[in-house]
Amino acid sequence: MKTKISTALAAVVTLAGLVGCDTGTSSTGGPGHVSVYLTDAPLDLTGVSAVNVTLSGVVLYPSDADAEDTGGIELESGPISLPGDLTLNLLDFRNGQTTLLGSQAVPPGSYNRVRLLVVSAELVRDDDGDPLTPDIVEPITVPSSKVDVPVPFELSADESLQLTLDFDAQASVQVNTTNGRNSYLLRPVINLAGTRAS
Numbered sequence: 001m002k003t004k005i006s007t008a009l010a011a012v013v014t015l016a017g018l019v020g021c022d023t024g025t026s027s028t029g030g031p032g033h034v035s036v037y038l039t040d041a042p043l044d045l046t047g048v049s050a051v052n053v054t055l056s057g058v059v060l061y062p063s064d065a066d067a068e069d070t071g072g073i074e075l076e077s078g079p080i081s082l083p084g085d086l087t088l089n090l091l092d093f094r095n096g097q098t099t100l101l102g103s104q105a106v107p108p109g110s111y112n113r114v115r116l117l118v119v120s121a122e123l124v125r126d127d128d129g130d131p132l133t134p135d136i137v138e139p140i141t142v143p144s145s146k147v148d149v150p151v152p153f154e155l156s157a158d159e160s161l162q163l164t165l166d167f168d169a170q171a172s173v174q175v176n177t178t179n180g181r182n183s184y185l186l187r188p189v190i191n192l193a194g195t196r197a198s
Helices: none
Strands: 002-004 008-016 033-041 048-062 086-089 098-104 109-125 136-141 146-155 161-168 173-178 181-186 190-197
Touching: 048 098, 109 181, 146 161, 146 190
Parallel strands: 136 181
Antiparallel strands: 002 173, 008 033, 008 161, 033 098, 048 086, 048 109, 109 136, 109 146, 161 190, 173 181
């Protein structure tokens, strides 16, 4: 039997300013940075108190990156860059609340995707309705640690651009029931929800 968990996650990518490297567009503009934020929508699943996702990195890829994935720009400052991986409870960022993942100076040019590096995920739930008993923590299997989000955009010198990514957990997290045990599987479905220049 297979059902799907209902929750939504969004990642807000703020692109500003630019450095003088060449990614297909030349510019004399000053350096800027990329900031990535996470937010979440209300969870519609009785008894779930946390959906924890652990990330090890966020990478922007210029359009001219080769097939071996070289040429990506990893966010190197902020929480994502601290020692150890970054674990977030997605339910902490519902109803418009956001959290910074990291930021990085980026050059102007053409980009075509954002990659999230996912280490692990887990679901925390109350299986008996008794607040005095411990919650159940169940791992969510992550078949691939590399989650690529197609986001084609052009970044001009000294331009600020916000990209909102919608993490559709209803389509991403599956629950398989076999022999009385739940097995959770994460196959992330992430789409571009909108763009805004600022």
